[in-house]
Amino acid sequence: MTILRQPTRAGVRDAAAKIAAILPRSPLLVAEIQGVGVAFKAESLQPMGAFKLRGAWHRLTAIDPEARAKGVVAFSSGNHAQGVAWAAKRLGMPALIVMPADAPKSKREGTLALGAEVVTYNRRTESREKIAAELAEARGAVLVPSFDDPWIIEGQGSCAIEAAAQMSEMGLGSPTHAVVPCGGGGLSAGVALALPDAKVTIVEPEGWDDMTRSLAASWIEEVGENPPATACDALQTTRVSQLTFDVLSRRDASGVAVSEAEIRSAQRWAAERLRLVVEPGGAVALAAVLAGKVKVEPGLLVLLSGGNVDTAAYAGVLAGSD
Known part of the structure; x- marks a missing residue:
């Protein structure tokens, strides 16, 4: 695919203005973890259930x-x-x-x-x-494309423009660390452009952590053969794009991987503490925080990217104990 231009922060701000003209801001919720107020951007409550x-x-x-x-x-x-x-x-x-x-x-x-x-x-x-x-x-x-496009990246980043404004209005200050679910990297790259002064951590399911490994290696690594099964259907990208990788690399972003059990636990926590239905792929950033793979600190912003669950599977998650 030929990319005619690069995504920019100005483009993210333009996208945020476009979205503001047609939709109300998605809610920003705050809950304490380890005694620290953490901000959660509820993109699961968008009209079609996700940030996309x-x-x-x-x-x-x-x-x-x-x-x-x-x-x-x-x-x-x-x-x-x-x-x-x-x-x-x-x-x-x-x-x-x-x-x-x-x-x-x-x-x-x-x-x-x-x-x-x-x-x-x-x-x-x-x-x-x-x-x-x-x-x-x-x-x-x-x-x-779902992520390999400058307009798509800029559009996804608009959620972070909103979140920063909401955190400021609530007296939480500016986001200092954004934790973001990652499939192909469109959302995380957009967030990285939107929040140039914040640390960015991307989160993927175990075995599908190609962006995490790519950022650590400084070159793109693909998901290996026969990756494990995951409930995160939205995050099953076998190879990230050069476009999203370059944005995240320039921002020195890093990544972590979470297990299926940690993801299920996060879905239950979101239901119990935030009263939100969050799909597996939308809960991975929260899972990383709850599992201690991301430090809880003031200014932490966690993206809950989607809530389009399979009803039967979700009922099983809520009924589970792992």
Whole structure:
């Protein structure tokens, strides 16, 4: 993919202004951990249940009006799909989403309910990027990647612009450390641009921690063969992009990995303490804090990135004790 420009903090601020014009800010909640007030940005409460509508709105509104009639094509396991479908519906644009056949039923149904067309593929044997690119070319549509795009990165970073303003209004000061779920790195790169003075820690599921290993090695490392099963369907990216890696590298971001048990524990904590439904991938940053893998300190901002759960699986998590 040819990148025509780089994402910038100015672009993040532009995206934040666009979002503010159409949506109220997502809530910022505060809860004590180890006696310290920690800020939680509840992106799980967005209209389609995740932060992804931010990047989608910033990207789709940047498409020339005359080109919008041919629509957009995206690939996603669910949250980016719903974000693109939500933005496309609001703009009156056709949207086609390439989704894995094993995507959560709730996310597939949510995407269809927003008016998008869905094409499925086998994530183990087929390339979603190749399928989406071919479909976009055939239709003359704009391809909207889930993270490897400057507009997407800037749009996702708008949540941190909001969070910083909310923390200031609540007397919490500026964010000094942002802890962010990471799949391909679009959200974490956007946050890194939005908060140039804050430390950034990205969090991934164990076995899918390619960004963490890439940042430690100073070059991109892919997820290995036969990665372990994870409930974090939204974070199963096998290779991060050069674009997101470069942004995070320049900011000296670091990463940690969390276990499936730690993720489930975080989901329960969010339900009990914050009264929030948070999906596995959306809970990894909280999991890292609760597991002691991120230091609890004043100015800590934790992103809860999505709440689109499979009902049966979530009921099992709440009923569990691990």
